[in-house]
Amino acid sequence: MTTSASGLVPAPPLDPEVAAALAVQLETPSPITEADVPLKRAEDDAAAVSAQQRVAELGLVRRDLAATGHDGASVPLTLVHRPDRTATSPLVYFVHGGGMMLGTRWSGAEVFLDWVERYNAVIATVEYRRAPEHQYPVPQEDVYAGLQHLAEHAEALGVNPAAGVVAGISAGAGLAASVALMARDRGGAQVAGQLLLAPMLDDRGTTCSTRQYPTGMWNAVENELAWRSLLGERYGSGEVPAYAAPARADDLSGLPPAFLEVGSAEVFRDEAVDYASRIWAQGGQAELHVWAGGFHGFGTFEHTVLAQGASASARNWLDRVLGVSGRP
Template sequence: MRVTPVPFDPALSAVLDAMPRGEQSEPSPESIGVIRDSAAFIPLPTVADVVGDRAIDVEERTVPGPAGAPDLDITVLRPRRRKAPVPGLYNIHGGGMISGHRHQDTPRLADLVEELGVVAVNVEYRLAPENPDPAPVEDCYAGVRWMSGNAAELGVDPRRIVVMGGSAGGGLSAGVALMARDRGAPFLAGQLLLCPMLDDGNTTVSSHQYDGSGTWQRAMNLLAWQALLGEKAGDPTADVSAYAAPARASDLSGLPPAFVEAGSAELFRDEDVDYASRIWAAGGQAELHIWQGAFHGFDVFAPDHEVTRAALSARLSWLRRVLGL
């Protein structure tokens, strides 16, 4: 498919140009370990460094995973001055389901805990290909079940929990919301889906537009889905769970309100727009933001850009409304 990509915002394009690239090679299953190691090029501050002298208490815990699976490591961030119970945020990190670590999202969560006075739980889940579907999404579901079941101890209102995440974390959040609906628990007040990875098909226009440009490119996306789903990835006739690839869900009714965000200049744009549109078509609630000229993960790589300030403001507004703050 020959396509012309949507151009990057000039200031964001300069951010991309300044990123260290190193040697570029075609992603392959053998390169996943290298990809994980090279993630160190993005400095990962400790939780203590992120929190600093803010009035936030941090607790590292281990909680039960899915039946027959290892326990889960989680980080709990609590505002020090709060009148319990308060709303809760359950966060799932990105990384294509093949890389990443929960602490990469600590800066985002600490800001939300401080701004909104909520409790955040940040989960570590098993990664593909060593742990293919359904391991990642089942881990994430087990974590939010634990959070809801232990809401009183955490000081959380179990009727005001939002599941959230970016990229793969957004896709897993959507999968967890589908699971919670189908399994009847836990109750979720909303799903905050930031540039979510939803569609293993890779047939949309935007999935072709960023083949060789941007922060998350087509070849990497294909590799990630293959790591998670194996030979089933991209096969429309294959029996692929909608919990793994939420774009495959035939029924998007009865879901918690969704906030869906993406850049206009990233490969997930079209599948994210389609997901929000299908929620509306099913009579559900979705708020959709497509940020002009923004690449995948723009808020992380360009925190001082005007589009990032607008995006953060929109997220806060939605969270306040859906959580009754």
């Protein structure tokens, strides 16, 4: 058993292989501060250029669209798919991570490009407006508007949201969960499943896992900054709506089947476990994987046994929900 940096709360140890990989990449992870946001966004923009070049090199089709946000603003969407896509190619509506403050619709391309290859999927990736410039409800409403646009133009775009999934990573997974709640309550576009990878669900910061990881990869300090950036004056109050922080939802019934993945050694562990448990308690379908020794983002170390196991489990769920089997 290890102890958190505060010395107060025992914390599960990291998986040795992913810990070694992390040490090579980043010797001393330091919290992202508000002052770091411009530099981090510049890095995201550079990565977006590389991702778009990769799409072109693979010979994939790219189609840029725009939804209309709740306030009339334009919300960019991009479809990515193979030239040989068919009318039955599954749709994956992808929501990028970045703590609500960072990332672009090309962040996470290494994940969704695998789905393009494996399932001949059509990926729709959304450029929601980010905090702190755009606080709740703007990011949530932007993602909801993107899903509605796909449903309203399904025939012209050759997609079927009702047979597809909404997928997200970290903050993107939290937004995906929010949109599932919004669609249920508003009678909006329905999907067949929600793929929530290391989801950011709870603004309150009161879980044991939050206290266990005050430092490290996406720690409690960064998590508080992200929620403060999103919520503004609402942060720390009882006035935070469930659409902002899905863990606050009392009613988790009637939602699409959910897949939740989290590491045992990360801030989001307990909120993901609680969310899945409450879906089950209200008669819903959820699949939960807690990977022993996984820190936030361990899946990016694709050469590790832990990351390979996590990827295989997510693919297995997608095989079942999409009703198709990807390549072995």
